[in-house]
Amino acid sequence: MSLDKMLQKISVRSPWLFRINAGSCNGCDVELATTACIPRYDVERFGCKYCGSPRHTDVVLITGPLTTKVRDRVLRVWHEIPNPKVTVAVGVCSISGGVFRGGYSIEGPIDRYIPVDVNVPGCPPRPQAILEGIVLARSIWLKKLGLEE
Amino acid sequence: MSDTLLAILHMIIFPGGIFALAVGFFFKGLDRRVEARLQRRVGPPLKQPWLDTAKLLTKETLIPKTACRQAFLLAPVFGFTGMAVCAAFIPIPGVYSGLNNMGDLLVIFYLLPIPAMALMIGGSASSSPFGALGFSREMLLMLAYETPLLMILLAVAMLAGKSIAGGAAGAEFSLLKIVNWQQQTGSLGLNTAMIPALLAYLIFLPGTLGVAPFDIPEAETEIIEGPLLEYGGPLLALFNMTSALKTFVLLGLGVALFFPGVISAWWPVNLIWFVLKCLVLMLLSITVVKSATGRLRIDQAFRFYVTIPAALALCSLILVWVM
Numbered sequence: 001m002s003l004d005k006m007l008q009k010i011s012v013r014s015p016w017l018f019r020i021n022a023g024s025c026n027g028c029d030v031e032l033a034t035t036a037c038i039p040r041y042d043v044e045r046f047g048c049k050y051c052g053s054p055r056h057t058d059v060v061l062i063t064g065p066l067t068t069k070v071r072d073r074v075l076r077v078w079h080e081i082p083n084p085k086v087t088v089a090v091g092v093c094s095i096s097g098g099v100f101r102g103g104y105s106i107e108g109p110i111d112r113y114i115p116v117d118v119n120v121p122g123c124p125p126r127p128q129a130i131l132e133g134i135v136l137a138r139s140i141w142l143k144k145l146g147l148e149e
Numbered sequence: 150m151s152d153t154l155l156a157i158l159h160m161i162i163f164p165g166g167i168f169a170l171a172v173g174f175f176f177k178g179l180d181r182r183v184e185a186r187l188q189r190r191v192g193p194p195l196k197q198p199w200l201d202t203a204k205l206l207t208k209e210t211l212i213p214k215t216a217c218r219q220a221f222l223l224a225p226v227f228g229f230t231g232m233a234v235c236a237a238f239i240p241i242p243g244v245y246s247g248l249n250n251m252g253d254l255l256v257i258f259y260l261l262p263i264p265a266m267a268l269m270i271g272g273s274a275s276s277s278p279f280g281a282l283g284f285s286r287e288m289l290l291m292l293a294y295e296t297p298l299l300m301i302l303l304a305v306a307m308l309a310g311k312s313i314a315g316g317a318a319g320a321e322f323s324l325l326k327i328v329n330w331q332q333q334t335g336s337l338g339l340n341t342a343m344i345p346a347l348l349a350y351l352i353f354l355p356g357t358l359g360v361a362p363f364d365i366p367e368a369e370t371e372i373i374e375g376p377l378l379e380y381g382g383p384l385l386a387l388f389n390m391t392s393a394l395k396t397f398v399l400l401g402l403g404v405a406l407f408f409p410g411v412i413s414a415w416w417p418v419n420l421i422w423f424v425l426k427c428l429v430l431m432l433l434s435i436t437v438v439k440s441a442t443g444r445l446r447i448d449q450a451f452r453f454y455v456t457i458p459a460a461l462a463l464c465s466l467i468l469v470w471v472m
Contacts, residue, residue, distance in 0.1 A: 004207070007203045007204075007206055007207050008207050010200055010203050010204075011200070011203055011204035011206075011207045011208075012204075013200045013204075014197065014200040014201045014203070014204040016204075039188060039189040039190045042185065042190035042191050042192070044181070044185055044190060044191075044192055044193050045185075045190070045191040045192060045193060046193075047193050047194070047197050047200055047201070050369075051369060051374070052368075052369030052370060052373040052374045052378075053369070053373050053374045053377065053378045053379075053381075055211060055378065055379055055380060055381035055385075056374070056377075056380075056381055056385060058204070058208075080211070082208050082209045082210070082211050082381050082382060083208075083209050084208075
């Protein structure tokens with residue numbers, strides 16, 4: 001195995017997370033903060049870290065139904081993220097639009113614009129579900145690199 | 150010629166470069182782990198800084214169109230080399246005597262701000278408004294914490310100069326001589342006149358390493374990591390390595406200034422003893438403080454640094470003067 005492949009194989013053990021709020025009601029964002037902050041659901045044990053800059057990101061967590069106002073900004077931030085990246089849609093709004101589906105100001109669901117890799121349903125999803133989504137994102141990341149776990 | 154070659158090897162392999170990086174990453178990993186345990190979390194594995202670096206090396210590098218390209222690319226290299234050279238000046242008691250120059254304490258004082266300057270150059274070259282904000286905050290913080298550092302170094306140098314050679318030489322700026330003198334007459338950390346200076350040094354550490362409550366230039370929630378905002382991939386890895394080197398250098402300097410005792414004639418034992426002392430310094434001044442505090446505002450941090458640590462260091466300076 002070449003050095004490059006070896007680095008790629010261990011690289012999935014340090015997924016840095018970035019949150020994009022695409023017009024969410026903040027319910028899912030609170031749950032994401034819970035996932036990070038409450039000892040019981042510590043994400044740092046997977047090597048995760050919430051980072052402030054899209055340039056440092058590996059796994060991007062998108063919440064909310066993608067409103068018209070926020071669409072271009074979300075797309076712009078998403079394109080700032082260096083490859084390889086994994087996109088996780090958190091909450092039922094970002095997956096299908098949820099109760100806001102068909103609203104006059106709703107451009108979602110998100111996969112109309114962005115290729116979503118993992119769906120984490122729930123309104124809001126439980127922290128355990130978000131953790132499972134992040135772990136799933138790791139194996140998808142490996143597949144994107146052309147490697148198997 | 151061979152002296153130059155040896156000096157360069159000291160900068161690249163031991164104790165600068167590779168060795169300092171390994172120890173620095175060990176410190177960083179342990180710091181994150183202990184912080185997690187203090188907050189009753191599991192925390193990342195000890196090798197997490199290595200995994201992060203490996204990950205960053207495999208990511209693509211994006212350079213903003215409007216950035217000043219050369220400065221943007223060279224700033225992390227500048228910071229890294231500056232710290233690798235600085236690490237070679239730190240003596241490890243009983244193992245390595247430092248690049249043995251006349252006034253290496255002054256050289257260290259001039260080399261220490263290089264990573265902060267690299268951050269400032271990189272931040273302003275990135276053409277991002279957050280980078281510029283981080284630049285101004287970093288500069289303000291640097292102005293504030295350099296004053297106590299200078300006074301601490303001066304206090305140690307004057308106390309050493311007073312007793313080496315009967316005070317004929319005035320202040321003593323050779324770190325090796327200070328270390329050797331302390332090994333004969335007792336550690337400065339236990340000297341009454343030096344306890345305020347030691348406290349000031351402990352307070353100085355989190356500010357210069359940019360950890361909470363003084364992580365103001367790289368605040369991720371308010372100015373989205375400031376100067377580091379546009380950096381990604383290998384360049385960011387270089388910044389992380391610089392920070393690990395800086396951790397090693399500052400803790401090593403603290404040990405050399407205040408607790409340079411040795412416990413054995415055999416060098417591996419001394420090396421482990423040195424790392425252990427660094428570890429205690431780090432846990433006391435960085436990890437415990439970081440896991441218990443939030444982030445200060447820049448004006449609060451500035452006011453804090455120009456009053457309390459400066460007053461403590463001045464206290465030591467005056468005690469040295471009158472004693």
